[in-house]
Amino acid sequence: MTSAETTTYVLRGARPLGGDPVDLVLADGVVARVLPAGAAPADDATVVVDATGLVALPGLVDLHTHLREPGREDAETITSGTRAAAAGGFTAVHAMANTTPVADTAGVVEQVWRIGRDAGWVDVHPVGAVSVGLAGAQLAELGAMADSAARVRVFSDDGKCVADPILMRRALEYVKAFDGVVAQHAQEPRLTEGAQMNEGVVSAELGLAGWPAVAEEAIIARDVLLAEHVGSRLHVCHLSTAGSVEIVRWAKARGIDVTAEVTPHHLVLTDDLARGYDPTFKVNPPLRTAADVEAVRAGLADGTIDIVATDHAPHTREDKDCEWAAAAFGMTGLETALSVVQDTMVDTGRITWADVARVLSAAPARIGRIETGPSAQGRPLAEGEPANVTLVDPAARRVVDGAEQVTGSDNTPFQGRELPGRVVATFLRGRATVLDGEPVDPAEVGA
């Protein structure tokens, strides 16, 4: 058995960012050579991957993943969630703080970071909570989390909105000291009390309490103004309405340092899906209207929305197989994100593969400040760069089946749907975490 560190891979005929075919040689953890297709030599110590027709992307980076550990290992563990991430083409994920206990201390974020490192599937970058216990009252120890081994730069009470404006202001001011960012789950709590789905024609018809677009938009409007006032960096989680896109567009034109994400599901699914009362489609923020879907696609295409983030939110059957009102909010996404982006944005001609590399790798790495340093991510596929590489077959098609997925939960909203694209291989610093579409256990290659 060759050890992970010494295996040299030749990705024969790969198309970096969808461009002309080349041979990518991965050795010693970096992209050692970029050669004309067919030119890379192969010897006994080399593994040749036939990458003819495959698009090579820098390893994907998710800014918004729920790994559930510690506390809800029955839904997902750091190991199962990061294995699913690798299967989806990711080499780094940001692990959200709404665990039990909450990731609001240096101790918890270090533990998550260490378990992720030891699992070896992707780099795990813990997100720190903004407030103690996500309670929205008292600022958590942001500085201690930033200074810890986990090097936290992203802070979020995700799942809950930082509703108190003075707490939000203090958090924005505090993170400036270490170039951090506050990632807001924009949801005005009073306007969404008891809300079950998007407020509109469908909620009225179904008799479910609605969640108005203004509840999201009012918080985003407030926060971009706060970010401007204190001169800090704001990130908007899972933006979902046409009005939210307009506000972010306005804020960017004004020079405010704001970034925004959209989830794959908000790029394609609408509130019509609630008609079947299947809680698989219950999510926070809720699925919106076709007009909102069009607006977020346009926002992603014109750069108003910086990134696609999965908001992978695994839940047990117990928490999902119940009546709509009692079910948990959330849907899985790590293993379908790239396919949904290809389907909605690339195959429709709205963005290129180079744009995919930006919105799913370089930009989230930059927002999370993981683009430099020992676990650099989101860098170009150039000689000397870390060999974080994803090979995708854009011509493949597959029918999604939650039972076959790697994640510990099966609440995929794409069950039974045919989607384009398949992740054939993923490399983390030159070590294969996925080959021939199958996860490669880090323990088995001596990583």
Ligand SMILES: NC(=O)N[C@@H](CC(=O)O)C(=O)O
């Ligand atoms: N997206 C969801 O519907 N749920 C998330 C929380 C969140 O992202 O707000 C979860 O933790 O389950």
Ligand SMILES: [Zn+2]
């Ligand atoms: Zn959220």
Ligand SMILES: [Zn+2]
């Ligand atoms: Zn989330």
